Amino acid sequence: MFSLDRNSTVSLSNQIEARLRALVEERTLPPGSKLMSIRQLATQLAVSTNTVVVAYDRLVAAGVITSHGTAGFFVCASGNESAKTLPDELALEAGEEQEPVWLAQQSNDQRAGVLLASSGALPPSWLQDAVPAAAVQRALAGSNAGMASRCPPQGLPELREHIAMLMRGIGIHTDAQHVLTTLGGTQAIDLICRSFLQPGDTVLVEDPGFFLMFGRLRLEGVRLLPIRRRPDGLDLDELEAACREHRPRLLFVQTALHNPTGWSSSAANLHKVLMLAKQYGVLIAEDDVHGHFYAGHTPRLASLSGLDGVIYCSSFCKALSPALRMGYIAAAPALLKVLMRMKIYTIMTTPALNEYVMLEVLKAGNLRKHLDRLQRKIMVARNASAKQLSEAGILFEQMGDAGLFLWGSVPEGVDVELLVQDAYRNKILLMRGAVFSASDQPDRHIRFNVAFSQHPRLSQYLRERLDAVVSVRDRLARVGLT
DSSP states (O other): OOOOOSSSOOOOHHHHHHHHEEEEETTSSSTOOOOHHHHHHHHHHOHHHHHHHHHHHHHTTTTEEEEOOGOOOOOOTTTHHHHOOOOOGSSSOSSSSHHHHHHHHHHHOOOOBBBTTTTTTHHHHTTTSSSSSHHHHHHHHHHGGGGOOOOTTTTTTHHHHHHHHHHHHHOOOOOOOGGGSHHHHHHHHHHHHHHHHHTTTTEEEEEEEEHHHHHHHHTTTTTEEEEETTTTEEOOOHHHHHHHHHSSEEEEEEEESSTTTTTOOOHHHHHHHHHHHHTTEEEEEOOTGGGGGGOSOOHHHHHTTTTEEEEEEESSSTOOTTTOOOOOEEHHHHHHHHHHHHHHHSSSOOOHHHHHHHHHHHHTTHHHHHHHHHHHHHHHEEEEHHHHHHTTTTTSSSSOSSEEEEEOOOOTOOOOHHHHHHHHHHHOOEEEEGGGGGOOHHHHHHHHHHHHHSSSHHHHHHHHHHHHHHHHHHHHHTTTTO
16 A cells, blocks of 8 residues: 655654545545555554554544444545535534533534544544444343333442442442442532532532533532642642631542543542541542543542442443443432432433443443553553653643543743634644633643544644744843843
8 A cells, every 4th residue: 555664753653644644635545435454554564553553543533534343444425425514613502612611512523623632532433342233232132121111210220230340349349229320420410419519508629620510510509619639639738728617518529530630649638538528527529430541449539438428420431432321320328319319300210221231231341351452542642642742842740640631731921822722723622721720710731632632733733833932932032021
């Protein structure tokens, strides 16, 4: 198909990507044509399969090719097929540009050609084979009434037992009685808000923290009190002062692979958080939706507390399947009863088909292998993204050791607000640090999704923009104007 220059300073994966992109653009590979498999192309070019994987993932992220699961990779269709979709300028926007809801919509709309460099999700190609079609067929065959099946509001008992087994595997000793299924992690947060908060309550949140949760909490009419998030966990002095002065009702916290920083809390920090929460009567909601990306063990509040005063929630959406929208909550019976009543009031129950499919996936025993593969791919992407972004001028004061996110800052003098707006005009979605703050204070950070941020298009864009600002600043400094 083509040859590679092994003496070039351009990496082999970048060369493969460029050659394939050129073949598509000149229509040597027309829309709909099938590419060689990863193994076939790696053999032909005498490179590792991972080198081809990186190139294919970048082309998928750029909308040049698409993955059809076990059928292989194909050049994206164009022309008449794309004309059937609603033009971007006519699409309904849920919010104003760069607002949290707008940003979440962009990540899920997945508009053609937009590099989702700050997205909170994995590329579809990384999850394409996680839930095989055979699991759906087995789920329908195994359900008690096929498509007429109903699901108990707490969730299928056998599925809840498998979830409890997963939790016991990370040190949270619980059983099926303490588990409630949900429509992903977002509904878990919604149920907690509806069940335990009243207008006027004070709620403690991490700063930075999960940006969509801030807006959701404000819908309840509560007062948000940000607590600084450090690499080892919450700022304990701020937490204690807030508990003493404001008597908060609830604390929302991500202890493992925190969003957006990627940091994980230390055991010592979590022990102190539990002590303060118990002393001041604060209910803790521990959000662990990124925990599946952590290789090995890291402490959780739910494991240290035995679910005493802690509501634990997680999800399979990010690591396994966004299409199934399956999440779960674990809590003490008195709390879980309140949550299940609210689930019945709001949605009655989760779809039986989703639960039967998830049950088949967990019964097959392939989840661990899938997560191991994901963790390896994410680590490769982290290393590549960190290197390229650093060379482009992004600063990393404290990197997390795993997970989907890098929390980097632009050099002093760069207007991050203008940068993210300009990036979007160039079809690159970036999320500024202020979005992740409950107080919306100015912040020079950007959240980077490592799966997409390894794309050379991003580092090239940032290098050009940041170099231009630094050059101007240096010239002004030389003439004494700064």
